[in-house]
């Protein structure tokens with residue numbers, strides 16, 4: 174306790190924090206001024222078009238810095254450490270130095286010094302005498318809560334904890350960062366080393382997503398050199414979830430992480446929607462990798478011998494099985510992917526035909542012919558359309574889309590390539606050729622893309638798009654030249670500076686794609702320095718294979734909850750990961766920051782049905798309000814939902830969700846259509862599967878016993894649905910409750 178008493182201490186802390194915030198504010202203002210001046214100086218530079226182009230790149234850098242400082246507010250500062258030796262550190266979202274003394278004004282939350290802010294306890298104070306959490310409104314300090322950690326102190330505080338305030342606050346449709354209130358067990362995971370794979374198991378609401386995102390920001394800070402080159406990838410479960418988490422990393426000052434879901438993992442293909450569980454399960458098996466491999470092999474010299482080619486000159490060449498086999502062996506030795514091996518095949522095949530023709534031409538017996546003559550003749554054969562057609566037949570260029578579409582839509586091909594699947598399993602995944610791509614098709618396409626390699630033959634549409642893009646770039650580059658260059662144009666269109674619009678456009682193209690995130694996102698085969706997967710329990714074996722392909726270093730963080738898995742069978746991390754990931758470290762998160770204990774008690778009963786040996790996470794708070802479980806006549810269901818939505822949304826800015834079986838959703842949506850304007854749009858509707866990873870202040874769970882056939886997957890989804898609420902849960906049903914919810 175402060176010698177002058179708690180109240181005085183609070184006032185003094187607040188004054189000190191305000192004084193620091195004022196200094197930070199004026200330093201930021203100075204930084205804005207100096208960055209603006211730098212930017213203006215750079216923009217005043219002149220030179221030839223190339224120099225001006227470089228100038229613009231530097232100007233962009235200054236603009237980014239400037240916007241970072243301009244957007245900074247009082248929230249930059251959120252913590253203070255008073256050390257036992259009298260030293261003091263202010264902790265914040267970025268590091269700042271006093272421009273004159275070079276003393277730290279603000280220590281970045283990721284710096285080693287800040288660690289004690291998150292992990293010091295009365296038992297292990299780590300030389301910290303007092304820790305304060307600072308709240309701000311604009312550039313004003315609005316609260317300072319100080320915890321006494323001095324030796325012998327009991328951890329007494331001067332006010333309500335910032336953590337409680339944060340977790341009790343109503344939610345919006347975007348997740349917020351937790352930088353001011355990261356807890357010790359979370360901090361350990363965020364700052365874990367970069368080597369090897371780390372699996373984080375945690376029940377609902379334990380902060381796995383939050384930890385995964387803060388870890389991305391941390392590894393980029395700590396290993397900036399390496400990761401700035403290689404990039405960091407975060408894979409989430411679906412596009413809605415990516416929208417939900419989209420603001421966390423920018424608020425931490427990081428915009429260089431690639432965020433994706435399976436739907437967009439493979440550049441150039443976008444999947445819409447999900448398959449039914451049984452379809453996704455079969456498509457996700459590792460066996461399907463073998464099927465894709467066979468489907469590629471089917472396209473490689475898969476003809477019966479003798480293979481006869483008749484040239485345009487009407488000469489005929491008969492290729493026997495021995496020669497086809499030798500050709501196959503040479504092709505395998507080339508170790509290239511299918512499409513990339515095509516030029517090799519073209520050469521070998523023309524040489525084979527040339528050699529056969531030269532060795533037999535006009536002779537009764539075959540003779541050895543000179544390799545140089547073979548090569549010369551083979552070159553002439555490039556013009557022969559019938560040879561070109563034979564090459565197309567024997568080694569066609571294939572796109573991943575063509576290959577997978579054919580495999581999934583042709584029962585005979587599927588049976589030939591996937592004999593390891595049962596007839597029933599094959600029948601489950603077969604579908605019309607015109608079907609769109611789903612998320613579980615992406616790992617199949619990815620597998621195909623890795624075996625096929627670059628398609629050297631972009632489609633007509635892609636070519637047209639590229640041409641239009643090039644024309645646009647050229648036009649822009651011409652505009653730049655006209656604007657910047659006062660030199661005259663030579664006859665050949667070359668500026669006196671020696672730069673043409675074409676060269677400038679090419680350079681611009683490079684610059685435009687210059688951030689690692691942009692390049693990584695657009696390049697098939699890009700490998701990242703670190704990969705983070707959220708809801709990792711949902712990865713099928715084939716999806717995991719696609720993730721691992723992007724991370725040869727195996728520097729991975731996989732976060733998830735095995736008890737929330739949508740898999741139809743039993744699930745555990747070893748079964749899921751070990752076949753492809755020999756070793757990993759495992760961490761656990763145990764405290765639920767979302768769901769009040771009253772709701773969690775109910776969810777824990779459901780967890781008991783999933784796995785009686787599992788312990789539900791401990792809720793950090795309670796609301797005193799039990800979940801409502803109400804039998805409602807089928808016809809009164811819409812009114813019951815609308816009533817609850819209106820009552821909550823008119824009095825609160827919080828979020829409201831209706832969760833129900835996918836089959837019921839159209840009817841449930843119409844339930845709120847009569848609500849006053851502005852309210853119905855604020856209601857989220859979705860199935861338990863779609864709600865995974867999300868949270869809402871109020872959840873109405875409708876007809877949890879709708880499906881009479883229930884397996885462990887339905888029980889896990891019930892567990893997911895029950896654990897989405899931060900404040901209140903209503904369970905409305907006209908059909909009997911599922912056995913997991915009956916007392």
Ligand SMILES: Nc1ncnc2c1ncn2[C@@H]1O[C@H](COP(=O)(O)OP(=O)(O)OP(=O)(O)O)[C@@H](O)[C@H]1O
Pocket residue numbers: 336339340349350351354355356359375376377378379380381382383384734737766767865866867868896
């Ligand atoms: N240390 C913390 N301080 C403040 N809020 C926190 C903290 N940790 C987690 N939260 C909040 O708790 C809620 C749940 O976090 P999060 O969504 O990351 O949990 P999760 O483990 O991913 O949950 P689920 O498995 O159910 O998807 C979020 O609102 C998050 O901001």
